[in-house]
Amino acid sequence: MGAFDAALTASAAAVEAALDRLLPKDGGPEARLFEAMRYATLGGGKRLRPFLVLEGARLFGVPEVQAARAAAAVELVHCYSLVHDDLPAMDDDALRRGRPTCHIQFDEATAILAGDGLLTLAFEVLADEATHPEGAVRASLVLALAKAAGAEGMVGGQMCDLEAETRKLALVEVKRLQRMKTGALFAFSCEAGALLGKAAAERHRALLAYAEDLGLAFQIADDLLDAEGSEAVVGKRVGKDAELGKATFVSLLGIENARKEAHRLVQRAVSSLDIFGEKAEPLAELARFVVARRA
Numbered sequence: 001m002g003a004f005d006a007a008l009t010a011s012a013a014a015v016e017a018a019l020d021r022l023l024p025k026d027g028g029p030e031a032r033l034f035e036a037m038r039y040a041t042l043g044g045g046k047r048l049r050p051f052l053v054l055e056g057a058r059l060f061g062v063p064e065v066q067a068a069r070a071a072a073a074v075e076l077v078h079c080y081s082l083v084h085d086d087l088p089a090m091d092d093d094a095l096r097r098g099r100p101t102c103h104i105q106f107d108e109a110t111a112i113l114a115g116d117g118l119l120t121l122a123f124e125v126l127a128d129e130a131t132h133p134e135g136a137v138r139a140s141l142v143l144a145l146a147k148a149a150g151a152e153g154m155v156g157g158q159m160c161d162l163e164a165e166t167r168k169l170a171l172v173e174v175k176r177l178q179r180m181k182t183g184a185l186f187a188f189s190c191e192a193g194a195l196l197g198k199a200a201a202e203r204h205r206a207l208l209a210y211a212e213d214l215g216l217a218f219q220i221a222d223d224l225l226d227a228e229g230s231e232a233v234v235g236k237r238v239g240k241d242a243e244l245g246k247a248t249f250v251s252l253l254g255i256e257n258a259r260k261e262a263h264r265l266v267q268r269a270v271s272s273l274d275i276f277g278e279k280a281e282p283l284a285e286l287a288r289f290v291v292a293r294r295a
Helices: 001-024 029-041 046-060 063-084 110-126 135-149 154-163 169-196 201-228 240-244 249-253 257-271 274-294
Strands: none
Touching: 001 046, 001 063, 001 274, 029 063, 029 110, 029 249, 046 063, 046 274, 063 135, 063 154, 063 169, 110 201, 135 154, 135 169, 154 169, 154 257, 169 201, 169 249, 201 240, 201 257, 201 274, 249 257, 249 274, 257 274
């Protein structure tokens, strides 16, 4: 295992432990809800967004316990979005991370409540003094995550994605959609460490520039996996975009041009990290990993 793979594995393990501590375990009539929240969150996923939080925080000397809580909050929001995306009213998927989706394993009502529980828990985690002793820093984290996850970020992007099923989008519209649906949460993941560490504006901007290109590269890679991947490897249904006739980077650019664009974005993302020197190499490696992954 290479140094980057080891770092990604260690990061995922640290965040898994934090999530296990933060997620509710016991309950009376609500025990089924707690079980669904844990099912949707634990034991799967590459934890890329938490990795961004942890590595960004290391650039500014943020204590690991604080960074791990912020990383867990991001993953809670991400997992909530997957639970709701998989519902019949949205993408209607039966498989996620190689196992039944939350509404299949439990039921639709429980899945909706589990997503609601995960989303609100994320803000509870960020607002707690254990995440940072200064109220102003905690407030900045809550505000930034709310914007990233809300109607002008991830949720708005999902609405645009639903609209794309009934009308053709131009490339500029697809980029805007993906900056909202996928990129906004990547951006928060990258800036969380800067917020925790009260970083200088120039360094904060550098991380956001990196995040913008990384988010688009990630989505292009996702589009390529949907077009070329297999369900057994990817762990979820593939070929959905083509079935729906949706405009994607692949449908608009073609497979080879989409792949070239992803690599161009990665190169630009990595160059945004120059200000940090060798300390940012794990973030650079993550950008390269994003376009090389097969799942």
